Amino acid sequence: MNSELQDYSHKRLNILTGEWVLVSPHRAKRPWQGQEETVSNKKRPSHDASCYLCAGNTRANGEKNPDYKDVFVFTNDFAALQKDSKKFIVDDGLMKAQSEQGICKVICFSPDHSMSLADMSVKSITKVVQTWQNEYTELGKESLINYVQIFENKGAVMGCSNPHPHGQIWSQSTLPNEVYKKDIQQLKYYQEHKKTILTDYLTQELEAKERIVYENDSFVALVPFWAVWPYEVMIAPKKAQRNISEMKPQETKHYAEAISEVTKAYDKLFNCSFPYSSGIHQSPTNGNENNHWHWHMSFYPPLLRSATVKKFMVGYEMFGSPQRDITAETAAQTLKKICK
Numbered sequence: 001m002n003s004e005l006q007d008y009s010h011k012r013l014n015i016l017t018g019e020w021v022l023v024s025p026h027r028a029k030r031p032w033q034g035q036e037e038t039v040s041n042k043k044r045p046s047h048d049a050s051c052y053l054c055a056g057n058t059r060a061n062g063e064k065n066p067d068y069k070d071v072f073v074f075t076n077d078f079a080a081l082q083k084d085s086k087k088f089i090v091d092d093g094l095m096k097a098q099s100e101q102g103i104c105k106v107i108c109f110s111p112d113h114s115m116s117l118a119d120m121s122v123k124s125i126t127k128v129v130q131t132w133q134n135e136y137t138e139l140g141k142e143s144l145i146n147y148v149q150i151f152e153n154k155g156a157v158m159g160c161s162n163p164h165p166h167g168q169i170w171s172q173s174t175l176p177n178e179v180y181k182k183d184i185q186q187l188k189y190y191q192e193h194k195k196t197i198l199t200d201y202l203t204q205e206l207e208a209k210e211r212i213v214y215e216n217d218s219f220v221a222l223v224p225f226w227a228v229w230p231y232e233v234m235i236a237p238k239k240a241q242r243n244i245s246e247m248k249p250q251e252t253k254h255y256a257e258a259i260s261e262v263t264k265a266y267d268k269l270f271n272c273s274f275p276y277s278s279g280i281h282q283s284p285t286n287g288n289e290n291n292h293w294h295w296h297m298s299f300y301p302p303l304l305r306s307a308t309v310k311k312f313m314v315g316y317e318m319f320g321s322p323q324r325d326i327t328a329e330t331a332a333q334t335l336k337k338i339c340k
Contacts, residue, residue, distance in 0.1 A: 006025055006327055007026065008025070008026070009022070012225055012226045016181075016186070016198075017178070017185060018181065018185050019181070019322075020321055021322045021324060022320075022321055022322065023325075024324070024325055025326075025327050045114060046112045047112075047113055051164050053162055053164035054113050055067050055068050055069075055072070060077060061077040063077070068111050070110065070111070070127050071107065071108065071110075071131045072107070072108040073106070073135065074106055075105055075106075076104040076105055076168070081100060081101065081102025081103065081171075083101060083103050085099050085100065087099045100172060100174060102144075102145070102171055102172035102173060103171045104171070105135065105169040106166055106167075107128070107166060107167050107168065107169060108164065108165065109125075109128050110124060113165075115165045116154060116273060117152075117259060117260070118260070118264045118266065118273070120260070122257050122260050125260055126252055126253055128256075129247075129252050129255055129256050129259075130252060132150050132169075132244055132280070133244050133245050133247070133252070135169050136150065136243060136244055136282070137245050139169070140285030142171070144173050145171045145172065145173065145285055146173055146175065146284050146285055146286040147171065147176065147179060147284045148170075148285055149169065149172075149176060149280075150167065150168075150280045151169075151278060151280070152167035152277070152278045153167075153168075153277050154275050154278075155274070155275025157310060158276065158302065160275075167278075171285075175284060178281070179281060179284070183284070183293075185197065186292045186294065187292040190291065190292030191292070196291075196292060198296065202220055205225075210329050210332065211332040212332065212336065213233060213261075213265070213332055213335045213339055214336070214339045215238075216254045216258065217238075217254060218238060218239075218251045218255070219235055219254050219255055220235070220258075221262050222234060222332065223328045223335070224328065227324065227328045228300075228322040229300045229311065230302075230303065230304045230311055230324065231266070231301050231326075231334075232298065232300055232301070232328075233262050233335070234296050234298050234299075235255070235258045235296065235298075236294065236297070237251065241294065241295055242282065242290050243282035243295050244280065244282060244295060259297075261339050262299060262339075264338075264339075266335075269303075269334070269335065270306050270307040272307040274301055275301060275303065276299045276300060276301035276302070277299075278297060278299045278300070279298060280295065281295065281296055282295035282296075304325075
């Protein structure tokens with residue numbers, strides 16, 4: 001490893017967004033006297049009669065869930081985006097706004113209330129991936145949908161209001177901010193080099209082997225050079241693919257294996273059900289070729305030093321730029337030791 005990057009404050013460039021992150025490795029040894037989170041390792045029941053997402057239960061809007069056996073998808077009862085939202089534009093000097101249409105869905109990964117992706121078999125996670133593929137394709141066919149965002153919030157510390165294993169899909173008519181930035185950066189690189197930026201980046205990472213957490217024939221899981229969150233991980237296909245619908249069946253299984261390894265490693269790291277927000281960034285569904293896109297999945301976990309110490313994005317990070325203490329290389333080596 002570059003010793004200067006491990007000992008001195010510096011900035012690292014996120015090649016996908018064009019933004020910088022401040023790294024302060026010398027601060028990792030500072031004593032912690034801040035807030036500590038409450039950790040609950042209490043075993044949940046496989047079925048909770050009060051859970052709105054469990055099979056056979058009635059949701060808040062009065063609809064009853066079917067007695068599902070694996071993956072269950074439904075339109076969000078309290079969707080942030082409306083499919084039938086009235087179209088309008090407000091252009092009043094510096095006061096600008098426009099309507100946004102969309103479709104929001106909830107995807108239950110398993111009928112077992114006690115599970116998380118880390119507890120599920122690769123076969124079961126593969127069914128989740130296949131559902132993601134189907135939803136991306138079907139929602140993308142809607143004329144009003146130009147982007148499909150698949151994500152999961154796990155754990156109360158990440159604002160998840162229901163512990164049942166589930167994620168969400170928000171699809172909308174315009175590109176959200178993070179995707180818009182990545183669209184611009186990837187297109188610029190593709191136009192200059194005639195290949196995706198992640199193709200070259202993954203080649204460099206696989207040669208360096210400093211930040212690799214796990215890899216199989218089709219995928220690599222790594223702590224990005226520019227990672228912001230302490231144990232942030234990105235999973236990406238080794239060969240360029242625009243979106244998850246382009247995976248072949250064997251690649252789908254390999255992707256599920258990578259998700260399984262990463263989430264299991266998280267749980268073992270601090271011996272707790274590890275909280276995180278994860279999401280897939282992939283090509284828009286706007287009808288363009290989008291050959292510059294190389295899809296990837298990111299995990300943003302907040303835990304810093306233990307199951308009770310959380311990283312807060314405050315102060316300088318809110319008004320200046322993101323900052324981290326533990327280097328990407330140190331985090332990667334820690335997680336790699338836990339994986340197979």
